[in-house]
Amino acid sequence: MSALEDLNAAGADRVVQALRACNAAPRFAAELTAGRPYPDADALVTRAEQVARALPWEEVALALAAHPRIGDRPEGSSAEAEASRREQSAVSGADDATRAALVEGNRAYEERFGHVFLIRAAGRSPEEILAELRRRLDADEEAERAEATEQLAQISALRVRELVTDGAAEVGR
Template sequence: MTSSSTTPGALARFNALEERAAHAALLEVCASAAWVRGLLARRPYATPDALFTASDAAMAELSVADLAEAMAGHPPIGRPRPGDPTSSREQRGMAGASEKLRAEMLELNLAYQEKFGHVFLICATGRTGEQMRDALEERLGNAPEREYEIVRVELTAINRIRLGRLLEEEEA
């Protein structure tokens, strides 16, 4: 998500949000309290790109425990939370998946959670069910340290998309 999809007014409204409202809005983007605090501490933002850069920096500073907190805010791929338009939109690639693919994803998700102790996290936006399955199969072979770094990259991408949507919603 780039700054071209937002207007200066949207960012100004975000910057002007009362602290509690800004906290709640950012917590919808990422469930890590440390990430939210990092972004709140850097307000106001001069440009959307400055907000995205601050998000990336806050994500890079997260501990393993902070990453676990962030991941806890994400449902498993193929099982978006009922009534949650964000996870449904982001996992759209699984919407028309065959029963076979859904069963494969369930089995792989369970194997991943057993190995790593957390949900498989991938920036699902724009990916097909097959692409997500293939990534899950490949990542099952990773060492935990490697997997945490991949999760950090995936969360960074997800947060950028969600921040862009937050600014779009502020504009609407």
């Protein structure tokens, strides 16, 4: 049985638990679970992006609270911690100056916006991440909320795709 077939067939509680590791917003997992069965992984990923982009700010804020700071090493063995470690692997190779700038930028961002800086780190260099952090520090609140929501949607899509391509044991059992 494929991972997608497992997700389509598993009990709702198991599916919600697996999807909450992709995006901690309760509405995200509930809507994707209610939309089963999905004909293929692309349909599921497309729906995940749609749901994430449509979340009200209160739900986005809940999801943001579950994300570690960029550059921090997520603790624990949860699926979300493991995903964050994979996604942020490039940051671990950053030089000392870039790491220090990320720490300072995270502090400034959190003071300004009241939540962690969220970016799809997968496929980005530490320098690209730092440049985006600096750019977004100049955004107004509304623009930054939209950007954080978009980044959450991209991260959610990556994680959902991983779930149904290599996560069969996590959903169906």
